[in-house]
Amino acid sequence: MADVTEQEILNGLGEIVEEIVGIPAGEVTPEKNFIDDLDIDSLSMVEIAVAAQDRFGVEIPDDELRNLKTVKDVIGFVQGLAVDAPGVKK
Amino acid sequence: MSKNRTKVVVTGLGATTPLGGDVPSTWSALLAGKSGVRPLDWEGVEELPVRFAATLEVDPAEVMPKHKLRRLDRSQSIALIAAHEAWEHAGYAHGERPGQTVDGDRLGVVISSGIGGLHTALNSYDVYKEKGWSRVSPFTVPMLMPNGSSGHVGIEFGAMAGSHALVSACASSAEAVGYAVDMIRAGRADVVITGGTEACIHPLQMASFGSMRAMSTRNEEPTRASRPYDKNRDGFVLGEGAAVMILESEEHALARGARIHGIASGAGYSGDAHDIVQPDPTGSGAAKAMRRALVDARLNAEDIVHVNAHGTSTPQGDVAELAAIKAALGEDVAARLCVTATKSMTGHLLGGAGALESLITVLTLREGLVPATTNVDDLDDAVDLDIVRGEPRELPDGPIAALNNSFGFGGHNVAVVFQRYV
Numbered sequence: 001m002a003d004v005t006e007q008e009i010l011n012g013l014g015e016i017v018e019e020i021v022g023i024p025a026g027e028v029t030p031e032k033n034f035i036d037d038l039d040i041d042s043l044s045m046v047e048i049a050v051a052a053q054d055r056f057g058v059e060i061p062d063d064e065l066r067n068l069k070t071v072k073d074v075i076g077f078v079q080g081l082a083v084d085a086p087g088v089k090k
Numbered sequence: 091m092s093k094n095r096t097k098v099v100v101t102g103l104g105a106t107t108p109l110g111g112d113v114p115s116t117w118s119a120l121l122a123g124k125s126g127v128r129p130l131d132w133e134g135v136e137e138l139p140v141r142f143a144a145t146l147e148v149d150p151a152e153v154m155p156k157h158k159l160r161r162l163d164r165s166q167s168i169a170l171i172a173a174h175e176a177w178e179h180a181g182y183a184h185g186e187r188p189g190q191t192v193d194g195d196r197l198g199v200v201i202s203s204g205i206g207g208l209h210t211a212l213n214s215y216d217v218y219k220e221k222g223w224s225r226v227s228p229f230t231v232p233m234l235m236p237n238g239s240s241g242h243v244g245i246e247f248g249a250m251a252g253s254h255a256l257v258s259a260c261a262s263s264a265e266a267v268g269y270a271v272d273m274i275r276a277g278r279a280d281v282v283i284t285g286g287t288e289a290c291i292h293p294l295q296m297a298s299f300g301s302m303r304a305m306s307t308r309n310e311e312p313t314r315a316s317r318p319y320d321k322n323r324d325g326f327v328l329g330e331g332a333a334v335m336i337l338e339s340e341e342h343a344l345a346r347g348a349r350i351h352g353i354a355s356g357a358g359y360s361g362d363a364h365d366i367v368q369p370d371p372t373g374s375g376a377a378k379a380m381r382r383a384l385v386d387a388r389l390n391a392e393d394i395v396h397v398n399a400h401g402t403s404t405p406q407g408d409v410a411e412l413a414a415i416k417a418a419l420g421e422d423v424a425a426r427l428c429v430t431a432t433k434s435m436t437g438h439l440l441g442g443a444g445a446l447e448s449l450i451t452v453l454t455l456r457e458g459l460v461p462a463t464t465n466v467d468d469l470d471d472a473v474d475l476d477i478v479r480g481e482p483r484e485l486p487d488g489p490i491a492a493l494n495n496s497f498g499f500g501g502h503n504v505a506v507v508f509q510r511y512v
Contacts, residue, residue, distance in 0.1 A: 022157030043228040044161075050225065 006030075009056065009075045016051045020044060030072040052078070095388075098271045098355075099511060100452050101348045102180025102336030104172040104285075107446060108329050108436050111148025112175055117453055119435065120461040121482050125313035126436050127327050132293065139300040142312035143291045144329030144437025161229040162242065163207035164289035168332040169239035170246060173201075173283055177247060180336040181348055184247070190346050198251035198279035199244040200270045201287065201334065202262035204441025204498065206236030208290040239287050243334075251279035257441070259498030260400075262286055263333070264444025267506050268357025270337045280342040285334030286445035299328060302367070306403060316438075317465035318401035318408050318431035319473050326402040329437025333446035352452040353509040355389060355491060358382030362501030369407055369497060373414030379503035380418035380493060387507040389491055391419040394427055394507075396460055396485060396492040398451045401431025402438050409472045411495060416475070430478045434464040444496035448506050451494045455510040458485040488512065 014025030021044050034040045040048070049060045052074065058081045060068070068074050105112065108126025109119035119126070126144040135141045150159060150167040159167055174184070183189030210233040218226050232238050237255035244253035252273065256265040263286020270284035299305045306325040308315035316327040337354050344350075359382065362375035369376070384391060397415055401408050408431070416424040432450050439446055454460050460483040469477065491509040498504075 018157075020157060020160070022155055046228040 004056070004079070006075050006079065009078050010071065012055050013052065013071060013074060016048055016055065020047050020051065028071055030070070030075065032071050033069055034071070035069070096275045096277070097340040097353060098274045098337050099340045099343050099350045100335050100352045100354055100508075101338045101343050101350060102176040102178075102182075103351060103449050103452065104175030104177070104179060105331065105333040105446060105449055106146060106148060106150075106168050106171050107331035107333070107439075108144035108147055111153065113179070113449070113453075115147070120432060120450065121459060123462055123464045124435060125464065126329065127312045127315060129312055130291070134293070138293065138296045140296050140305045140307055141309050142315065142327070143296070144316075144327055145291060146330055161227075161233065163210040163233040163238060164330075165203050165207060165287045165332070166233065166239045166242050168289060168330075169201055169285070169287035169334065170242055172285060172287070172332040172334040173243045173246065176283065176285070176334040176336050180338075181346070192281050194248040194250040196251055196280040197247065197249040198270065198273050198282040199240050199247075199249045199253045200256065200266040200273070200282060200284040201240040201243055202256050202266040202441050202445070203236045203239055203287050204257065204259045204262045205288060205290045207234035207238060208292055208295065210234040212292060212294060243283055247283060249283060258502035258504070259500055260438070260440050260443055261496040261498035261502040261504040262441035262444065264357070264448065264494065264496035264504035264506050265359070265502070267335070267337075267354065267445060267448050268359070268504060271354050271357060274337060274339050281336065281338045283334060284337055284445070285332065286439070286442040287332035288440045288442040289330040290440065291328055291330050295328065304404065314465050316403045316434045317467070318399070318403045318434050318463055319470055319477050320466045321468040321470050323403045323405060323408065325404055326433070327437040329433075329439045331436070331439050331442050331446060333442060333449045335445070335449055335452070350511045351456050353511050355507040355509045356383055356386030357504060357506045358384070358386055360503045362503065364501055366501070367499050369410060370501070371406065371410055373410045373417060375501065375503045376411060376414035376495065376497060377418040380415065380495065380505040383493065383505035383507045387491070387509075389507060389509070391423045393491040394419060394423060394493055395490045396427055396454065397429045398447045398454065398492065398494045399429050399431045400495040400497050401463070402433055403431075407497075409470060411497075412473060412475050424475055428460055428476045428478050428483050430460050431463045432461055435461070444494070444504060444506070447494045447496070448508065451492050451508050455485070455490060455492055455508055458487070459483070460485060
């Protein structure tokens with residue numbers, strides 16, 4: 001979406017990850033893989049996805065969640081979908 | 091049975107209770123006769139018949155990071171806190187903390203809860219009703235299952251010999267200790283992390299026990315409400331907390347030069363087969379458990395100098411237990427021993443009670459000091475055993491033994507025997 005920058009999504013995701021699994025937000029960088037690099041388990045990913053949906057006003061279907069392996073994947077997904085999404089926190 | 095049966099010893103103690111966030115603070119509060127009972131300040135608490143409970147002295151949020159707490163039920167977080175203290179106390183390594191190690195295939199866990207994740211179950215249902223299924227935490231099931239604490243502790247310390255969670259209401263964690271002893275004796279493990287946990291001080295629980303008329307309603311004097319053996323006792327006081335012990339074969343403990351705090355000599359069990367909540371008024375089931383515990387421990391009644399009673403401060407239960415002690419040990423032994431009911435200070439931890447009182451019994455024997463039962467202003471005329479009151483009582487030297495009783499709804503009777511290690 002035009003007025004949500006990649007940096008804003010990254011910052012938001014960092015806060016969510018820190019809140020849910022305790023990894024410092026600063027370690028959540030675009031190239032990180034959630035499972036291999038950040039050691040986040042599948043149930044925690046569900047929690048992170050729900051929090052991301054609330055925060056960015058997007059729907060992340062279960063099928064799509066499986067494809068979101070890196071932080072960059074999520075940023076791309078949110079940017080691609082959030083264009084017309086209502087309730088995006090700016 | 092071989093005469094050279096494996097001796098099981100206690101090498102580590104951990105607890106977080108209404109009296110303190112660890113074992114030393116809990117023990118000193120017990121000797122000082124302090125109360126862990128506090129008024130509840132919930133919204134709407136004035137509607138409840140009982141408005142106090144023995145809440146934790148140190149909230150888990152003070153010692154555990156938030157992201158860990160959010161995927162643990164309160165009962166599980168405190169089980170982990172107590173297990174960490176016990177593990178460290180036993181001299182074992184964890185993470186970057188140095189210490190000794192144990193083969194994971196020889197390490198077991200037996201940690202019980204009588205109720206399980208009550209807060210999780212009820213809070214999750216509120217989320218479901220208010221926000222829909224997709225907002226229910228994916229950790230809800232592992233948080234509410236009563237074996238969750240055993241599972242978490244097993245993961246934390248790499249225990250692969252077996253992970254168990256026996257459930258028998260207020261006798262749950264006494265059974266856990268007995269099962270842990272059996273695991274080591276049977277050769278299935280060298281070391282077992284065992285104990286109990288409970289955290290169900292919730293409005294529903296206050297309402298449920300309240301509707302049974304099982305709890306004290308002394309709302310004006312919460313710290314005076316738990317008063318086993320007092321004429322004016324009117325029910326138990328709900329408590330929360332966790333207690334964990336490291337049990338180990340004596341051979342394993344000696345080989346690594348561990349400090350030994352006591353001997354877990356054995357346990358006895360019986361079922362009342364009488365009523366789902368009322369104890370058998372004859373006390374015969376309780377007496378059977380105590381006699382069977384002595385047989386299991388290969389001790390005589392004469393060896394017992396002290397009983398940490400179940401003593402919950404209910405009008406019928408306290409006196410019935412004393413009659414059972416006399417029946418089990420004989421009049422002569424019963425006349426010589428001293429009895430205490432530490433629930434007068436800690437409240438009733440339900441599924442955590444057996445483990446906490448086992449831990450207290452180990453310390454009582456090790457230190458030679460029996461914490462006094464508090465709030466016995468006017469001893470019930472029906473009490474004819476020596477109840478420790480006022481100051482802690484000194485115990486004699488030597489390899490003395492003590493019993494810890496736990497009885498649970500369902501008619502579960504468990505007695506665990508401990509001996510001083512000399």
